[in-house]
Each structure stands twice: as C-alpha cells, then as structure tokens.
Amino acid sequence: MQVDKDLVIIGAGAAGLSAAQYAARANLDVLVIEQMAAGGQSLIIGDLENYPGFPEPINGADFAQLLETQAKNFGAEFLIASATSLKKEGEIFTIETSKGPITTYAVILSTGAQHRKLGIPGEKEFSGRGVSYCATCDGPFFKGKKMLVVGGGDAACDEASFLANLSDQVIMIHRRDRFRAQKSLADRVLHNPNIEVRFNHVLKEIKGSMKLESVVMENTETGESYEEEMDAVFVFIGSIPQTQLVPDLPKDEGGYIITDQCMETEVKGLYAAGDLRATPFRQLVVAAGEGAVATHCASQRIDAIKGQAYE
Ligand code: NAP
Numbered sequence: 001m002q003v004d005k006d007l008v009i010i011g012a013g014a015a016g017l018s019a020a021q022y023a024a025r026a027n028l029d030v031l032v033i034e035q036m037a038a039g040g041q042s043l044i045i046g047d048l049e050n051y052p053g054f055p056e057p058i059n060g061a062d063f064a065q066l067l068e069t070q071a072k073n074f075g076a077e078f079l080i081a082s083a084t085s086l087k088k089e090g091e092i093f094t095i096e097t098s099k100g101p102i103t104t105y106a107v108i109l110s111t112g113a114q115h116r117k118l119g120i121p122g123e124k125e126f127s128g129r130g131v132s133y134c135a136t137c138d139g140p141f142f143k144g145k146k147m148l149v150v151g152g153g154d155a156a157c158d159e160a161s162f163l164a165n166l167s168d169q170v171i172m173i174h175r176r177d178r179f180r181a182q183k184s185l186a187d188r189v190l191h192n193p194n195i196e197v198r199f200n201h202v203l204k205e206i207k208g209s210m211k212l213e214s215v216v217m218e219n220t221e222t223g224e225s226y227e228e229e230m231d232a233v234f235v236f237i238g239s240i241p242q243t244q245l246v247p248d249l250p251k252d253e254g255g256y257i258i259t260d261q262c263m264e265t266e267v268k269g270l271y272a273a274g275d276l277r278a279t280p281f282r283q284l285v286v287a288a289g290e291g292a293v294a295t296h297c298a299s300q301r302i303d304a305i306k307g308q309a310y311e
Helices: 014-025 040-044 060-073 135-142 154-163 183-190 284-305
Strands: 005-010 030-034 077-080 083-089 092-097 100-109 113-115 147-150 170-174 195-199 201-208 212-219 224-229 232-235 239-241 270-272
Touching: 005 014, 005 092, 005 284, 014 030, 014 040, 014 060, 014 100, 014 284, 030 100, 040 060, 040 135, 100 284, 135 147, 135 154, 135 232, 147 154, 154 170, 154 183, 154 232, 170 201, 183 195, 212 232, 270 284
Parallel strands: 005 030, 005 100, 030 077, 100 270, 147 170, 147 232, 170 195
Antiparallel strands: 083 092, 092 100, 113 239, 201 212, 212 224
C-alpha cells in the first residue's frame, strides 16, 4: 500500500529536528509536524552552554534555528499543524491533523513536555502579568525588581542564575532542605550574592490587583505563613510529558513513555524520543541522540516494509 510519507515526526524540538536531519540525510521521505515554531524547550534557553561542540554559550533560539536549517538542508519537509489522533492498521499509521490525514510507515513522537503549574490561588490570574514559566522571555521586564523563583531542579537553578544578572533581589524557594539540581548549578545559585535561597518554603498564594504585588509563603519547618511584596514569580517545578496522542502506551510513574533501546514503543513502528520518553537525564544532547537512534531503527523498519532490507 502507498503512503504519503515514509516517516512522520511529530514535534520539532531537539529530538524531532535531529531525527528529521538523520532521516532526510538517509534519503527517507520525511515530514515533521509542529504546531508552533520549531525548537521546543531550547527556545526558552538564554545561554545554552553545555551542548557539545559549542565552547561559547549559544542562544537557545539560535541553536534551534541551526537544527531546523540543517534538517531542511538535507530535504526534511515541515508542516505547521496539530496532530489530533494516531492509529495503526496493518503496517500503516494514519495521523489526523488540523490540515488533514497523513499516512506513513513509521512515526517518531517527540512532542516533549510542558511546564508543571503550582495550582495555587493567583497563579492563573497573574500568568503573563507577573507569573512566568520562562526567565529568558519575561525576566527582562523585571530588571532591577524583586523576583521569586520557585523550584529546586536544574531549570530553577539555571533560570535563577539568569535572573540574578538582571536584579540583585532574587529570592529562591524550594520545598526541601537542599536542591535536587546538579551540584554545579546548585553551587552557582548558593554562591550568587544576588540570590537569597530559602529552603523548606512553599508558595501558598499570589496576590495583586492590576499586576502581581505580593506573595504568601509558608516556612514548612516552623509552620509560619507570611506575606511579602514581590514583582514577579518564576515557576520551574518540572514538566508534564505531552502524550495525549498515545493514552494507551505503557508509561512510567511520571507518565513518560517507555521504549526499548531503539526508542520503539510497545507499538511496532511507533518511536518516542526526547523529553516525553522515560530517561534518567533530560538534556538537549540526550534528546538529539535519541532522535538519531529512533530514525536509525525506523529506517530499518521502513526498508523491511518496502522489501529493501539488507538481510
Ligand atoms: P525536575 O528535575 O523534575 O525538578 C523539579 C523541581 O521542582 C524539584 O526540585 C521538585 O521538588 C520541585 N517541585 C515539583 N513539584 C512541585 C510543587 N508542586 N511545588 C513546589 N516544588 C515542586 O525539573 P526541571 O528542573 O524542570 O528539569 C527537568 C529536566 O530538564 C531534568 O532532567 C533536568 O536535568 C533537565 N534540565 C537540565 C538543565 C541543564 O543541564 N542546564 C537545565 C534545565 C533542565 P522535589 O525535589 O522535592 O521533587
């Protein structure tokens, strides 16, 4: 049976763009579906400083542009659309999208993960008016102002360090008595004179009128709740994998998709790569590597279906 595309990649973050580059370079007819701009999480990174091969920090959006250009130079096609469902009949997948159905022999899911929300009073109301999930995007609006960072992982430490370049009034709270982040990132925060770290603290409420004006925090060690004036709140408390297209696939306790070493899910021909996959370390370089592996294995499957396998 004829299909529209050999391979369809859903999601154009680092995993999807790397997968696309490898697929196009291997002469596969490959389509990347993305609902917004290509780049995924890298778009919100100010200075990307740990991607191998870039000894000087590179802006995340510039990095994403390089990945996209490289994939396009090898012949990958891109479609701006949202994928709404995915089904498999025999060896053929059909993806329903906002621009119509697409059939293919193999699918790489690389839809990434979205920011987790606190779910406290005021968070939704002041989102975009003081509450942010992206320091690079919104930090410059609060230059010299008092900013609160919530979280204790790599993202929170990275972003707090970025905000401390904009203001000497950065307060960081974490619900535990030490950071989850990699030691190098945690140390950078702990030694930054512009950041005041308060462990064993949780944010209870965000208040204001036209804009954010104060926050209510609780010291969980003493049980004391107190209100403090604040200009902005930056929330970095992890992510939720975007797996709505595949509700029935096996996942780990965090909801991340489980694959084999080929990045193949329980469904033959359906691969998952990047931040939505169960992995011990979520990094751009890992996502890009997973995209390459997924394409390599998908191309072997496609060759077999087409009767071109190297036996
Ligand atoms: P993460 O590692 O899952 O950390 C989330 C942090 O938020 C944890 O400290 C967690 O507390 C806290 N948290 C979760 N829910 C909370 C809630 N409801 N209220 C208060 N605090 C809450 O997430 P991440 O920092 O976004 O990082 C995600 C992945 O990206 C990681 O694999 C990370 O390595 C990677 N990353 C790497 C870099 C880098 O290498 N430069 C930068 C950014 C992200 P507990 O510790 O108590 O669970």
